[in-house]
Amino acid sequence: MKRTRLFQITVLLLVVVAAVQVGYWLYDQHVRGVEKTAALTRLYDQQAAAARALLDGGAPLQRVQETFPDLAVNAQKVELAPEHRAALLAEQQHRLTQYQWEGGFFLFALCACIGVIFAALRAETRVLNEQEQFLALVSHQFKTPLASLQLSVETMNLRQLPPERSRALLERMLSDLTRMETMVGQILDSSRLSHGRWDLKREPVLLDATVNRVVSQYLERAQTDHIAIESQVPADLRVLADPIAVDVVVRNILENALAAVAPVGGGTVTLAARAQGEEVELAVRDSGIGFRPDDQPQLFRKFSRLNAGAGSSYYGTGLGLYIVQRLMQLTGGRVSASSEGLGRGAEFRLTWPMAGTQAESHA
Amino acid sequence: MSEPVYQVLVVEDDPHLAAGVVENLRAEGFRVDTVSDGRRAVEWFDTHHCDLIVLDAMLPGLDGFAVCRTLRERGTKTPVLFLTALGEATDRIRGLEAGGDDYLAKPFHLQEFLLRVRAILRRWEWYRASARTAGSDVLKFAGNEVDFRAFRGRSWNGEEQELTEKEAMILKVLAEKPGEIVSREDLLEKVWGYDVFPSTRTVDNFILKLRKRFERDPANPVHFLTVWGVGYRFIPEPAP
Numbered sequence A: 001m002k003r004t005r006l007f008q009i010t011v012l013l014l015v016v017v018a019a020v021q022v023g024y025w026l027y028d029q030h031v032r033g034v035e036k037t038a039a040l041t042r043l044y045d046q047q048a049a050a051a052r053a054l055l056d057g058g059a060p061l062q063r064v065q066e067t068f069p070d071l072a073v074n075a076q077k078v079e080l081a082p083e084h085r086a087a088l089l090a091e092q093q094h095r096l097t098q099y100q101w102e103g104g105f106f107l108f109a110l111c112a113c114i115g116v117i118f119a120a121l122r123a124e125t126r127v128l129n130e131q132e133q134f135l136a137l138v139s140h141q142f143k144t145p146l147a148s149l150q151l152s153v154e155t156m157n158l159r160q161l162p163p164e165r166s167r168a169l170l171e172r173m174l175s176d177l178t179r180m181e182t183m184v185g186q187i188l189d190s191s192r193l194s195h196g197r198w199d200l201k202r203e204p205v206l207l208d209a210t211v212n213r214v215v216s217q218y219l220e221r222a223q224t225d226h227i228a229i230e231s232q233v234p235a236d237l238r239v240l241a242d243p244i245a246v247d248v249v250v251r252n253i254l255e256n257a258l259a260a261v262a263p264v265g266g267g268t269v270t271l272a273a274r275a276q277g278e279e280v281e282l283a284v285r286d287s288g289i290g291f292r293p294d295d296q297p298q299l300f301r302k303f304s305r306l307n308a309g310a311g312s313s314y315y316g317t318g319l320g321l322y323i324v325q326r327l328m329q330l331t332g333g334r335v336s337a338s339s340e341g342l343g344r345g346a347e348f349r350l351t352w353p354m355a356g357t358q359a360e361s362h363a
Numbered sequence B: 001m002s003e004p005v006y007q008v009l010v011v012e013d014d015p016h017l018a019a020g021v022v023e024n025l026r027a028e029g030f031r032v033d034t035v036s037d038g039r040r041a042v043e044w045f046d047t048h049h050c051d052l053i054v055l056d057a058m059l060p061g062l063d064g065f066a067v068c069r070t071l072r073e074r075g076t077k078t079p080v081l082f083l084t085a086l087g088e089a090t091d092r093i094r095g096l097e098a099g100g101d102d103y104l105a106k107p108f109h110l111q112e113f114l115l116r117v118r119a120i121l122r123r124w125e126w127y128r129a130s131a132r133t134a135g136s137d138v139l140k141f142a143g144n145e146v147d148f149r150a151f152r153g154r155s156w157n158g159e160e161q162e163l164t165e166k167e168a169m170i171l172k173v174l175a176e177k178p179g180e181i182v183s184r185e186d187l188l189e190k191v192w193g194y195d196v197f198p199s200t201r202t203v204d205n206f207i208l209k210l211r212k213r214f215e216r217d218p219a220n221p222v223h224f225l226t227v228w229g230v231g232y233r234f235i236p237e238p239a240p
Helices: A002-056 A061-067 A082-158 A163-194 A207-224 A243-264 A293-298 A320-330 B015-027 B038-047 B064-073 B089-097 B110-132 B165-176 B184-191 B201-214
Strands: A071-073 A078-080 A203-206 A227-232 A238-241 A267-276 A279-286 A334-338 A346-353 B007-011 B031-035 B052-055 B080-084 B102-105 B138-141 B144-147 B152-154 B160-162 B181-183 B224-227 B231-234
Touching (some): A002 A061, A002 A071, A002 A078, A002 A082, A061 A071, A082 A163, A082 B015, A163 A243, A163 B015, A203 A243, A207 A243, A207 A267, A207 A279, A227 A243, A238 A346, A243 A279, A243 A346, A320 A346, B007 B015, B007 B038, B031 B038, B038 B064, B052 B110, B064 B080, B080 B089, B102 B110, B165 B201, B165 B231, B181 B184, B184 B231, B201 B224
Parallel strands (some): B007 B052, B052 B080
Antiparallel strands (some): A071 A078, A203 A238, A267 A279, A279 A346, B138 B144
């Protein structure tokens, strides 16, 4: 990577040097052209002076005309022949025009190269910094469940625990593993979104099928955490979006709602969809920890983690809601969130454009 | 005499990790309280006190470094063990500069964690016990006076001095061996523990602070002398 960068910077320097050289060459040619014309003009002036001197000295007009063929010599005056003057000026103009066009083109091409290389270098630096930051944050996010997992294993190894305590620790370990698995999925999704590697379609998606499928995958976890999930999605509602994106969005929103309700010892999560003009809205309401109205702008930021206090804690990756917002933006939808405050639950509203006929729809 | 029961406050926002740490500390005989965010950790000290804080660095609201700094500014001397996913040397230094006593990067080994907890409490107990001993709770030298129990002092020019717990501990270690050379490593071992700092230069910085407080001419010290390449010598009353 360092060698490539060194090569790129060397090429940039070479192109800059070449541009400076072309610029200097243009200037030099211009100066030389002007000087050459001036020298020729001086030479003709000297010839005219000599011709005048000969005429004044009594030399025959014909002889003087033969001696200085480039001059127009008559009894009244001696001057450069008009056709020679025109040729001289035409040659100077031709040279200058040639230099301006050819040199100007080279200079333009070189400046374009400098611009392209410089922009590429800057973009690469930005990507590298982002990657580094992303990696640092990701590794940090992984260390906490990993630490919890290690602590549980070492606790079982160090202490003689009664069976019920061992079982509780095993459940905690399984939960930590699930957490890490979710993180891996979210990190991959977020990475694909950040690098524009998600080929998003826009087609009709049957919302109730997606919601029911996602909910069914979380029922067991919800039961363990004493959370009731209620789904109220009319059977014929279709949204215009990417089917995988809708799945990921609903999954992340539900994951977020469950994580918000679990710390308060259980509660409810309701998913309700309805048609609204040309749009379909899915509202996901939970009775969880809620959030401060001031924290609303931070909710969808990458790696933002909010803590509601009051004995509750959020242990997500900080990527779920970022993924939701990005996917909604990219598929022509939008997402908003509201809460009446800490401990008073929250509501997330997902809005998609409504789709066409049932025949085209996918679940 | 039975071993004292220490009170520990665990400040950790991850419920699983907090539960694991709390369970293990309780199994070792500690009394443990837990809070899950930085602001509440600071508020906890309005009505409680403890012998050790196990503090996560990345906390929502107020991060662990800010919590530690706030507590130190309020005069809380309770030792702090940082427990965090930030494992870089610069983060360690940041934690210790904020007033932390030790630093353990996640994921960590349970036994090492418990050893470090005990080591911090042992060092603290040594300081408190020696400060309790009649005659050694107050140090007087060349017009300066230091009360080890109150972490306060008065310098030769009558200026009141509020010492940090590390300054007080270093002074205590030096004052226990007046006139003798104390190596930087000894100071590190007694005041911080073994491998906390990346460099013994940190001790030098604390010695500079002590000189500023108690020397008449900090640039030409007569009480806190550097023994080049070895450590320090404390001379309470230098010969005229």
